[in-house]
Amino acid sequence: MPSSTPPKRVRKNPEARRAEIVAAAAAIALAEGLECITMRRVADELGVRPGLISHYFPVAEDLVAEAFGVAATTELDELIPADRLEGEALEDLARFFLLTTGDRFDGMSRLWLNARHLSRYRDRLCDRVGHQEAQWRERLTQLIRDGVAAGVFRAEDPEVTAIQILVVLDGLGVHANTERTDRPPAVTAMAITTAERELAVPAGTLAELMAAQRWLNPGTRPRAG
Numbered sequence: 074m075p076s077s078t079p080p081k082r083v084r085k086n087p088e089a090r091r092a093e094i095v096a097a098a099a100a101i102a103l104a105e106g107l108e109c110i111t112m113r114r115v116a117d118e119l120g121v122r123p124g125l126i127s128h129y130f131p132v133a134e135d136l137v138a139e140a141f142g143v144a145a146t147t148e149l150d151e152l153i154p155a156d157r158l159e160g161e162a163l164e165d166l167a168r169f170f171l172l173t174t175g176d177r178f179d180g181m182s183r184l185w186l187n188a189r190h191l192s193r194y195r196d197r198l199c200d201r202v203g204h205q206e207a208q209w210r211e212r213l214t215q216l217i218r219d220g221v222a223a224g225v226f227r228a229e230d231p232e233v234t235a236i237q238i239l240v241v242l243d244g245l246g247v248h249a250n251t252e253r254t255d256r257p258p259a260v261t262a263m264a265i266t267t268a269e270r271e272l273a274v275p276a277g278t279l280a281e282l283m284a285a286q287r288w289l290n291p292g293t294r295p296r297a298g
Contacts, residue, residue, distance in 0.1 A: 091129050093119065098140035099147070103180050107187050107198070110137050138201040141188050145205040148181045153212045162220030163274070167282035170265050173242055182246035210235055217272065227273035234271045241267050
């Protein structure tokens with residue numbers, strides 16, 4: 074005869090519980106927007122009381138900022154891993170563009186749009202957006218520096234080149250919520266051609282590497298338009 078005693082709850086340590094809360098909030102942010110992160114919404118997602126969420130995040134804005142930061146850092150770690158090998162700068166840059174021109178990246182583009190808009194009114198989120206922008210800039214700059222050191226790139230100022238690439242990507246990402254099936258291929262590839270021009274890489278090199286990587290990883294698809 075089965076026991077009627079309810080299963081005993083396993084108490085999570087504070088670090089694990091906090092990480093669980095932030096992960097749930099980040100998932101809500103990506104799917105529904107940062108405005109939808111509330112104590113009750115996260116509590117419902119985890120099946121706990123709202124009081125537990127406020128115990129770890131007494132100020133809701135702290136949770137919103139942390140959720141954005143975790144989502145943005147997770148995406149950056151996939152695009153340009155912190156532990157990437159220094160001798161593979163050209164291949165890593167091609168992989169970066171392959172991932173940022175895929176449909177999956179649209180979700181992150183929407184979140185950045187959302188965060189930058191809300192950061193006008195929310196100081197904690199504004200600070201986190203600035204921090205994340207610096208992380209992306211530093212990670213791409215280091216990749217370019219590695220390529221210059223290896224002789225596959227030429228750049229007078231790697232940081233300026235990194236900023237140019239990111240500005241083009243941000244500009245293209247602004248259209249994440251709009252129809253782009255009629256976008257000219259030259260516009261879709263603008264960040265790639267900018268990188269090739271500024272890094273003195275032969276035209277078409279990155280596109281060829283992206284095609285090879287896409288063939289090796291069939292699950293990666295380019296964004297339409």
